[in-house]
Amino acid sequence: MAEHGGTPADEEEQVWSWGAGTDGQLGTDKLQDEHLPQLLSLISLPSISMLACGGAHVIALTSGGKVFTWGRGSSGQLGHGDILSTSLPKPVSFFDDCVIIQAAAGWSHSGFVSDSGCLFTCGNGTFGQLGHGDNMSLSTPTKVSYFLDKSVKMVACGMRHSLVLFTGNQVCGFGSGKRGQLGFSSDSTKSVNLPCLVPGLKDVEVVRISANGDHSAAISADGQLFSWGRGFCGSPDVQTPQCLPSSLSFRVVALGWNHALLLTVDGEVFKLGNTLNKQHEKQKLHTDSSEAPFVKVPYFDGVKVLKISAGAEHSAAVTENGEVKTWGWGEHGQLGLGNTSDQTNPQLVSLGSTYLQTKEIEVYCGSGFTYVVRRKQELNSSPTSS
Template identity: 85%
Template sequence: MAEHGETQADEEEQVWSWGAGTDGQLGTAKLQDEHLPQLLSLTSLASISMLACGGAHVIALTSVGKVLTWGRGSSGQLGHGDILNTSLPKPVFFFNDYVITQASAGWSHSGFVSDSGCLFTCGNGSFGQLGHGDNMSLTTPAKVSYFFNTSVKMVACGMRHSLVLFAGNQVCGFGSGKRGQLGFSLDRSKSVNLPCVVSGLEDVEVVRISANGDHSAAISADGELFSWGRGFCSGPDVQTPQCLPSSLSFREVALGWNHALLLTVDGEVFKLGNTLNKQPEKNQLQIDSSEALLEKVPDFEEVKVVQIAAGAEHSAAVVESGEVKTWGWGEHGQLGLGNTDDQTNPQLVSLGSIDLRTEGIKVYCGSGFTYAVRRKQELSSSPTSS
């Protein structure tokens, strides 16, 4: 502990993982599921700026510009030039001469955005989800030529499709479009291997995109949510972006395979579903004639949520105090509660003894696994007591 009047050193960063681990995606060097959070060695994971978790692989970006990947590599999604799995974080040497600022992990492909606005993809390309004009898979990242003359801001990778937010706040899609997830006016386009502009967002200032499963979503600068692709809870597929009619203002969306989590600017969490053969219950908000609705996630009434994440069929949230809560499917231990039970309501995950008053936590979900990162923080000089 720092003495009064002294400046406390940077707090150590901590990374935990839990859930499905048989492909090495937990980074523990063990090929097994973990039902409780495992504290990882930080030899290669110091100063993480972001994580992206996919079907069974993970991408980590560090604050000094390094890119590391691990987990399942059977389609080349790790970018190491091979199709091997790796159970420990491994640098992607292809990016040694680049600074990667944002990345996304799909089911078996990966996307990377550089500080100069270039897009790189690798992994499974059998549905055209790499955007190179063919259906080839790549074991080493390659620059997507469509964006040579424009600046890419963000990439989002789903199960078999990709979305890109680029200059002018426009959104492109490529890959499988069987469920409408590409957002084209083409009726049920099976697949597209070159980026095509998503219909209906030309006059929208999009600031965030998201993709998972066969779902796609975007959030505007005004806090509006647009979604398209596979219908939620057996609802009809949506071929082009539809704005969610709501007076709420959203700042974050997290997509699973069958659900979507929405975080409002006020720190409230809602789940997007469909009311087929179901009457709205208390704390549910009817939003349109198609009977889609927002259902407020229970147990967050008295707290403010600061971040959300969604896996295939589980969810996670970080509340203002720094606590992590999880719920949903638990078969692989991805809820971090020490068992494989499913949970309908958010449950507190124990991450050991940390000072929740000063430490920042972020949570990330893969298809059946979860990560939590406590970022390193510089603390100001302690005031001398009187």
């Protein structure tokens, strides 16, 4: 169930959701869109360590490595052994004897990484995006045999493809490669159902990967951005990873369907691609034509941004002073502003009562919905001596 307002002071965690909800992806036990943040009562879901939001489903990992899923399950993406949807978090019993440390949600498929470095996938496999050597869909998480003798670090799921970062900072791709998003195909119609190395990253120390829509991206240890797949700003599709030259040092990339958000090590937010922010579209960061056309997102001047996330066509960020801001497409209420209007610039989301001391705030965007997890600062119970 959900409500809009504050929580008891002794609760350690707050979880909010809003936006598209007709498949149960908001976890409110209602099949409807919500234009304002809904405070969830997730008594059965303690201590969330991370969320992954897909087309219309959500994966939650707890600090103990347990897995819960909810939302649309019509392709088996929830991992419950069926093709049913659920509007409340439900434990994935398959992982009862396994600790999952990272997960990703695509349009209708899911990936899970265990503490032992194994990769499991389930959901829609029509394009080979599950990596099992066929195009079958699966409703139960299944171990990807290619990685049995390798240690997987991270999985990322796009619309119809998957990326995996594993031992030696190598990257594999599988699924649809129609727009070049696999990073190794010169055949624009090719799909691959077994993991294949992305050769263009062989000599790059990759530390983070991202996928959404028909886009793929990676961040290197020295803060460089590599991008491939569907072209941004009407540019041609890119078949192999290209380093986008910049004097900036990036630490996070979040991909939407038509745009990319980038967070620098200094807490500044930049964007690539088509956004609603037309008035700033020609305001390039650099005049040097040899550098990529990164555009700084306005209205964060003087405030460091700590977290970013991108949905299909909306964006969200968390600032150092604990504010959550959203902008972009708002048709389903995914901006959390109480309406369905689009916003060209970041707008403050009201989350009701706030903790006096907040330990951490995370934001996660699905295709047309948004989640915020806010944790209470742990206080030292012993008095401080003067």
